[in-house]
Each structure stands twice: as structure tokens, then as C-alpha cells.
Amino acid sequence: MAVTVEDLPSVLLDETDRIVGANAAAGHWVADHLGELVFDSFPGIETLLRPHLERARRQGRSLEFAAFYKGAVGHVTLTPSGTMVAVTWEVLEVLDTQTLDGLRSSLESAIAKLDAAGHALERNRVRDSLRVVVGGA
Secondary structure (H helix, E strand, C coil), X not given: CCCCHHHCCEEEECCCCEEEEECHHHHHHHHHHCCCEHHHHCCCCHHHHHHHHHXXXXXXXXXXXXXXXXXXXXXXXXXXXXXXXXXXXXXXXXXXXXXXXXXXXXXXXXXXXXXXXXXXHHHHHHHHHHHHHHCCC
16 A cells, blocks of 8 residues: 555644644654644754755755654655745654664665655656756646
């Protein structure tokens, strides 16, 4: 079964990076954190997220990047709208650190999934560039 964007966890941050909303997929993770700074609610995420948030707001366009947080490799999308930013994430792989073989296997799987996501991103960039050149929407 394919995962749609609506199925992925997403939170809405205001201009001060406070969590002001969440979809159903993220609700159980953030319900107790509404109104809090995302960086206070999720320790260690500030150095990972802040530069991308600033860039998304400055450029006024969506950004996608790979992230490693709390043992998981994920794909993160930031979508700005005015002063708000929607943060959507998909966990691609949870690293198995129990054994070296488990770690190796989970890293190989994470790399393969990141490669696939990178190829999809590149295809979308090329497709968007062609729309601009041709003048389509």
C-alpha cells in the first residue's frame, strides 16, 4: 500500500516556531506540545531543523531534505505559507544498532531508500524546469 502525503505526520509552525497545529497522523506525538516551541518539545532537533526553516521562509518555497533523528533516517518536507511552515516527515528506516550485521543491513536499506527519494526529487525538479521552459502549469 502506497503512503500518501495525507498519511504522513505533519505539524504547523508559526513564525516563532511554535507548534500551532498537527494532522491526525502526528496528533498523538504532538497533542501535548501545542503552543510550545518545536525545539523545546523535541530536544536536539534545533540544529537539524532551524537552518532549513529559515531558508524555506526566506525563499518562500518548499524544501526537502534527509534527516537523522533519534535513530531514524527520514525524509522531511517544509512547506511555507506566509509566516507559517508545515513540517511533514516520513521515517524511511529505523537503524538497528543491536548487532553489526543489523546496523549494516539497516544502513544499506536506508541508503537505498534515500537514493530512491533523491532520484524522485531530481525527476520532479526536471519536470518542473520543463514546465517553466515550455510555459505549462
